[in-house]
Amino acid sequence: MGFIVILVNLAYLVFSQVVGIITYFSLRKIPIFAKHTRKLKAFSFVVFLVVLLAPFWDLIIQKGIKTYYENYKMNYTINAYPEKDENGMIESLGVDRKSTISTSSYLINQEDLKELKKEYDVSNFIEYYFMDSFKKVKDAKGNLEIKYNYSSNLGYARVHFDQVPITYEKIKDETEFKARYQVLAKTKKHHFYEETVTEFWDKKRNILMSKALKVSFPVQDAKDKFRTKYLVWWMSAAGGSFELGELRNNSKVAKKLFGFKL
Numbered sequence: 001m002g003f004i005v006i007l008v009n010l011a012y013l014v015f016s017q018v019v020g021i022i023t024y025f026s027l028r029k030i031p032i033f034a035k036h037t038r039k040l041k042a043f044s045f046v047v048f049l050v051v052l053l054a055p056f057w058d059l060i061i062q063k064g065i066k067t068y069y070e071n072y073k074m075n076y077t078i079n080a081y082p083e084k085d086e087n088g089m090i091e092s093l094g095v096d097r098k099s100t101i102s103t104s105s106y107l108i109n110q111e112d113l114k115e116l117k118k119e120y121d122v123s124n125f126i127e128y129y130f131m132d133s134f135k136k137v138k139d140a141k142g143n144l145e146i147k148y149n150y151s152s153n154l155g156y157a158r159v160h161f162d163q164v165p166i167t168y169e170k171i172k173d174e175t176e177f178k179a180r181y182q183v184l185a186k187t188k189k190h191h192f193y194e195e196t197v198t199e200f201w202d203k204k205r206n207i208l209m210s211k212a213l214k215v216s217f218p219v220q221d222a223k224d225k226f227r228t229k230y231l232v233w234w235m236s237a238a239g240g241s242f243e244l245g246e247l248r249n250n251s252k253v254a255k256k257l258f259g260f261k262l
Helices: 002-028 037-072 110-119 226-231 250-258
Strands: 090-095 122-131 133-138 144-149 155-160 167-170 181-189 194-202 207-216
Touching: 002 037, 002 226, 037 207, 037 226, 194 250, 207 250
Parallel strands: 090 122, 090 181
Antiparallel strands: 122 155, 133 144, 155 167, 181 194, 194 207
């Protein structure tokens, strides 16, 4: 397998060189180009590079965009901090699904709900989107059993940490948030990338405390591209596509504001 991979990539490298060489000798036959040998060689080399890098043209553009964001757009400003009680806890928090999601396994029993509570310095309640779902059923012996459903999400729920025992209730979506502090995100799709701006709000004081940014670089029809099929398909054992990693500072901003990461 490794030998085939090397062979295919060498073949494409040779093909690119051949195109450059053909370009050079073809243009040299034309008198106007024959007088400028050095420039003709440089042009032929450019043709070679263009052909060599052609399967990755969109990634090259995305890399340029990513570099720009890394250098100029990923800084953030804290306009205000949340109010905390004597235990260093905020009163309530709502986070929409574009910002982060959690697993529904936290909601199974009191032990798991207490583990969820340990992760956040929130005194009253949190509102989160929970992926997957479950139901409690009894087996033939009457023992309680948990049945997971990975094809259906539980959705938004409000978890009351201030109640004993801890309880939760399902809510429709982020429009039903009641939390004082809310983390809300909006995504804008561009041709070569997607930009998600996350806003951290104090709804009681109507203050935008800070903004965070996530930039991702999805590739359209990635599995059907020439490079995926023939040049870089070995990079994923599952046959996935070769893509650039995303940029994000959501967790940094959340840590700075609340003292915990989302």
